[in-house]
Amino acid sequence: MNDMPRPTRDRLLGHRDFRQLLLGAAASQAGSQVTLVALPLVAVLVLHASAFQVGLLTAAETAAFLLVGLPAGAWLDRMRKLPVLVRADVVRFLAVGSIPPAAAAGVLTMAQLYVVALVTGIATVFFDVAHQSYLPNLLPREHLVAGNGALETVRSSAQIVGPGLGGGLVQLLGAPLAIVADAVGYLTSAVLLRRIHAVEDEPQPAAAGSLRADIAEGVRFVLGHPLLRMIAAATAVSNLFAAVLMAVQTVFWVRVLELSPAAIGVLLSVSAVGGLAGALCAGRLAARVGQARLIWLSALASAPFALLWPLSSGPAGAVLFGVGSAVVLFGAVVYNVAQVSFRQTVCPPELLGRMNATIRFLVWGTLPLGALLGGTVASTAGPRAALWVCAVGFLAVPLPLLLSPLRRLRDLPSGTDDDTAPSPGADSDPVGGDDAATAPAEATRATH
Numbered sequence: 001m002n003d004m005p006r007p008t009r010d011r012l013l014g015h016r017d018f019r020q021l022l023l024g025a026a027a028s029q030a031g032s033q034v035t036l037v038a039l040p041l042v043a044v045l046v047l048h049a050s051a052f053q054v055g056l057l058t059a060a061e062t063a064a065f066l067l068v069g070l071p072a073g074a075w076l077d078r079m080r081k082l083p084v085l086v087r088a089d090v091v092r093f094l095a096v097g098s099i100p101p102a103a104a105a106g107v108l109t110m111a112q113l114y115v116v117a118l119v120t121g122i123a124t125v126f127f128d129v130a131h132q133s134y135l136p137n138l139l140p141r142e143h144l145v146a147g148n149g150a151l152e153t154v155r156s157s158a159q160i161v162g163p164g165l166g167g168g169l170v171q172l173l174g175a176p177l178a179i180v181a182d183a184v185g186y187l188t189s190a191v192l193l194r195r196i197h198a199v200e201d202e203p204q205p206a207a208a209g210s211l212r213a214d215i216a217e218g219v220r221f222v223l224g225h226p227l228l229r230m231i232a233a234a235t236a237v238s239n240l241f242a243a244v245l246m247a248v249q250t251v252f253w254v255r256v257l258e259l260s261p262a263a264i265g266v267l268l269s270v271s272a273v274g275g276l277a278g279a280l281c282a283g284r285l286a287a288r289v290g291q292a293r294l295i296w297l298s299a300l301a302s303a304p305f306a307l308l309w310p311l312s313s314g315p316a317g318a319v320l321f322g323v324g325s326a327v328v329l330f331g332a333v334v335y336n337v338a339q340v341s342f343r344q345t346v347c348p349p350e351l352l353g354r355m356n357a358t359i360r361f362l363v364w365g366t367l368p369l370g371a372l373l374g375g376t377v378a379s380t381a382g383p384r385a386a387l388w389v390c391a392v393g394f395l396a397v398p399l400p401l402l403l404s405p406l407r408r409l410r411d412l413p414s415g416t417d418d419d420t421a422p423s424p425g426a427d428s429d430p431v432g433g434d435d436a437a438t439a440p441a442e443a444t445r446a447t448h
Contacts, residue, residue: 017196022150025189026154026157027186027189031186033165033272036268037167042103044251055379056372057117059367060115060118064124065361066368068126069364073353073355073361076130080200082193088130089189092120095123099176100183135344153280155333170265217354218353218354218355221358222355226405228355230400230406231295233400234398237393238394242367243366243374244370245309246370248375252378255383256384263318267318270326274325286337292409294338296402299331300398302332305323306391310384343355374389
């Protein structure tokens with residue numbers, strides 16, 4: 001948060017409830033980053049999973065966005081968000097916490113890992129949609145960029161500390177026991193969120209009363225807005241190929257680069273420095289080059305560094321892989337801070353849940369598809385071939401942004417102009433011919 005004005009920074013740090021939100025995010029993110037290292041290592045080292053099975057595990061973890069992504073937003077717009085956040089953390093604590101005792105008893109199977117990944121993914125859908133929809137309840141709109149930047153700083157800091165800690169714990173205790181840190185993180189997050197005192201108004205019942213009508217209203221708002229539709233398209237492409245990376249990177253590190261668990265943790269931590277730098281610089285960069293321009297510039301400048309992943313080999317392989325990841329993650333975090341803040345500003349409060357859920361459905365829904373693609377390519381042609389598919393795919397990420405009205409803007413509109421913000425219930429046609437051909441679709445789990 002070093003790049004935000006001191007009065008804004010002091011105001012955020014002095015906001016008790018926002019501090020609780022930040023601390024909760026820090027606890028859960030740190031634990032999740034440990035599991036980012038430990039869970040695939042449980043599959044590869046303990047259960048001797050194939051590349052396709054690891055891809056299937058990643059797909060199970062992200063399939064929830066396809067299964068419940070759209071109705072989750074409609075349900076959340078009908079209820080208070082904070083209790084949902086607490087319950088989701090408790091569910092994730094119980095699910096992840098089931099792995100260490102099963103491993104200790106010698107009954108852990110890939111089937112249990114798939115179930116844990118699916119249950120955790122469903123809880124994460126509700127948590128993430130509620131979390132993005134809850135922030136505007138705590139902060140005024142003029143502080144949303146600063147607030148999202150602070151949350152991204154916490155997330156990026158956890159990505160630096162967590163994997164190194166996870167790799168060390170796996171080296172010392174074994175992969176199953178290292179997962180205890182994730183369970184503790186979710187429980188700590190639930191306790192901290194429960195301490196938030198802000199009064200959240202009970203949402204008014206939807207006039208239509210139909211879940212299908214509520215979902216359709218959110219979908220129309222996103223697809224009818226030229227900039228939201230464009231942002232969704234670019235992020236969907238990014239997530240598709242990021243899922244390929246997630247599905248094969250552990251297999252590549254262990255079986256091609258022959259890295260130890262500790263070395264994998266260090267590699268992930270070093271890579272995450274790019275994300276922290278992006279979070280710290282996002283506000284300053286947006287002020288200097290413009291929020292709209294920053295969205296496409298961040299994707300265009302960082303995407304080519306994905307080519308370093310399949311080029312990694314030999315003694316310097318881990319270094320090349322880390323540099324590529326750091327730069328790509330820098331661009332992804334900068335992109336996220338800019339576009340998530342815009343989404344929260346442009347959307348009417350009563351549609352926040354459905355808007356976020358619709359975008360998550362469209363863009364995170366590509367994750368299981370990418371994971372299956374990565375696992376299939378890796379099992380037939382090898383993990384390096386899957387990384388080439390991933391790297392070439394990342395080069396296509398900026399195209400929807402460059403072929404849209406965003407390319408002609410410096411700053412994003414506030415959402416009050418008639419030509420950029422359709423009314424929530426309007427069944428309007430897409431604006432801008434260049435956008436009409438783009439696939440609808442937000443950023444990778446490496447981002448948001």
